[in-house]
Amino acid sequence: MKSIWTVAHRELSSFFDSLLAYIMIVAFLGFSGFFTWLRGSDIFFVNQASLQTFFGIAYWTLFFFIPALTMRMIAEERKTGTIEMLLTKPLSEWQIVTGKFLATLLLIVIALSLTLPYYITVAQLGDIDHGAVWLGYLGLILMSASYISVGIFTSSLTNNQIVAFLLALLIGIFFHIIFGIMAGSLSGTLANVFYFLSMSTHYESISRGVLDSKDIIYFCSIILLGLIGSQVVLANRK
Amino acid sequence: MDIQIENLTKSYGVQKAVDSLSFEVKTGEILGFLGPNGAGKSTTMKIITCYLAGDTGDVKVGGNSVSYNPEKVKKHIGYLPENNPLYLEMPVIDYLRFVAKLQGVKPQDEKERILEMINTCGLKGEQHKKIRELSKGYKQRVGLAGALIHDPDVLILDEPTTGLDPNQIIEIRELIKKIGKEKTVILSSHILAEVEATCDRIMIINKGKIVADGTSEQLRKQAQGNELLRVRIEGGSRNDVFKALQEQSTISFVDFVSEEATLFEVQSKPEVYSAKAIFDLCVSNGWYITEMTPIETKLEDVFREVTAN
Incomplete structure (x- = not known):
């Protein structure tokens, strides 16, 4: 556990040292703030004290930002050879992978916590469903964790960061919309399978304020699959 | 801590990088590993440090097998890989702290160990600089300091003096000699004079096999x-x-x-x-x-x- 934290700590400080963290936070707050408060069917348009608009936007902004954060995780270490330095320390592949996962997740949590003023503001404007807001945040964190895990996996496959980024987006887009579309255009069990596989199904159900064990199982399986996949790829070097 | 290599073989595709290699290195011995490019030196070192695994055979470091007990083996090894990979964005002192933590240096000893490494490796003036800003020789010192930080029993150095100026080479050699008195050291090099000056025992490998093994005098006599x-x-x-x-x-x-x-x-x-x-x-x-x-x-x-x- 201590080693996982050591790895995570280094990753997190490298996010902040390289300014990547600040750029990501500013861009995330800028995008989601703009679309939540200023443009189109914004939060006032709904005529309801709810953060649904924000959650809908964050669902997309995070989808694009996360692969950009995870793409260098393992690919860069492979390219510069530091992965050899890391793997010859008393540290398992699993600890390396989870350390990197935790660091990115922490960054996302930091970015999300900076949107808490939105929550406070809207709560002043009217009766807000507090449960739904907290579950909405939980949904965003779980979704982010899933994509982080996928992103780390694609980063472990290659030593080219761009390839890792595009691959993560490609896998992500299936979960994000394609499975949902397929569920809509098919019928029968197949539709149900795709419906279950679609990220939006579970995300929406959580952000509407319903916490179902099915959703938790869904997110946790993606996270675990991605992490185990990366671990296997790393261990395969031998 | 002894290193035993038994019948180690490793192939990349059809090419055998290491071909049923067996040898032993005892505590207090400095073994110089020589061989032409692609002879299997780095591969052997990578297997000892648990980065790669052999196809057959086993390596034991202090009685622990690299295949069954890699975590234990890694604790006792200080390894300086070829090309000395480092996190270039980190300041020297942060990097050393990171490595110390990973190597399980006790928190109360951490400061002292880092200071000691900075002094022995002559990094005092550069400790707050980012590694990227250092010259190649200083980077090499940082790599060496990282390898030595947990006072390992076994030291594996893959071409430790590349990029150093003659003064630094002599310093590093002295350091290795000093360390080698109580520890087990394997170092590879292209520079024969260096191996001759530093090592108690020289092993030449070619195409994954040992072709010569002994002190430099023995080897000379043999060939002469x-x-x-x-x-x-x-x-x-x-x-x-x-x-x-x-x-x-x-x-x-x-x-x-x-x-x-x-x-x-x-x-x-x-x-x-x-x-x-x-x-x-x-x-x-x-x-x-x-x-x-x-x-x-x-x-x-x-x-x-x-x-x-």
């Missing part, structure tokens, strides 16, 4: 075989001297070195030495010797001989 002398004899005609030398019972072979009339290369028969015979010959003929040098086989020659295809 018969005594070889270069003599300059003056006072007589070239052909007379040549003939007289050839007739000596201890001499197997005489050769002119160059157009210069008086310089000869004399090879003795096995197990005998010809210096006295040559001297006596000159005395009886009234010639005189102006030069007599034994030609030593250099390590370079040994190396070339055993690794030639």
Whole structure:
């Protein structure tokens, strides 16, 4: 556990040292703030004290930002050879992978916590469903964790960061919309399978304020699959 | 802590990088690992440090197998990989702290160990700089400091002195020698003189197999075989001297070195030495010797001989 934290700590400080963290936070707050408060069917348009608009936007902004954060995780270490330095320390592949996962997740949590003023503001404007807001945040964190895990996996496959980024987006887009579309255009069990596989199904159900064990199982399986996949790829070097 | 390598084989596709290699390194020994490019030096080192795994055979470090107990093995090893990969964006001191934590240095000793490493590796002035800003020699020192930070029992150094200036090379050599007294060290190098100066034992491998193993004197003797002398004899005609030398019972072979009339290369028969015979010959003929040098086989020659295809 201590080693996982050591790895995570280094990753997190490298996010902040390289300014990547600040750029990501500013861009995330800028995008989601703009679309939540200023443009189109914004939060006032709904005529309801709810953060649904924000959650809908964050669902997309995070989808694009996360692969950009995870793409260098393992690919860069492979390219510069530091992965050899890391793997010859008393540290398992699993600890390396989870350390990197935790660091990115922490960054996302930091970015999300900076949107808490939105929550406070809207709560002043009217009766807000507090449960739904907290579950909405939980949904965003779980979704982010899933994509982080996928992103780390694609980063472990290659030593080219761009390839890792595009691959993560490609896998992500299936979960994000394609499975949902397929569920809509098919019928029968197949539709149900795709419906279950679609990220939006579970995300929406959580952000509407319903916490179902099915959703938790869904997110946790993606996270675990991605992490185990990366671990296997790393261990395969031998 | 001893290292035992038993029957280790590792192939990349059809090519065998390491071919049933077996050897042992004892505590207090500094082993110099030599070989042409692609001989399997780095691969062997990577297997000892648990970065790669052999196809067959086993490596034991202090009795722990790299295949069954890698975590335990890694704790006792300090490893400086080839090309010295480092996190370039980190300041030196942060990097050392990171490595110390990973290597399980106790929190209360951490500060002291880092300070000690900064002093031994001469990094005092650069400790707050980012690694990217350092010259190659200083980067190498940072890598070495990282490898030594947990006071490992076994030290594996893959070409530790590349990129250093002569002063630094001597410093690093002294450091390795000092460390090597109580520890087990394996170091690889292309520079034969360096290996000769630093190591107690030299091992040359070629195509994954050991082709020579021993102290530098042993290796030289092995390759040298018969005594070889270069003599300059003056006072007589070239052909007379040549003939007289050839007739000596201890001499197997005489050769002119160059157009210069008086310089000869004399090879003795096995197990005998010809210096006295040559001297006596000159005395009886009234010639005189102006030069007599034994030609030593250099390590370079040994190396070339055993690794030639």
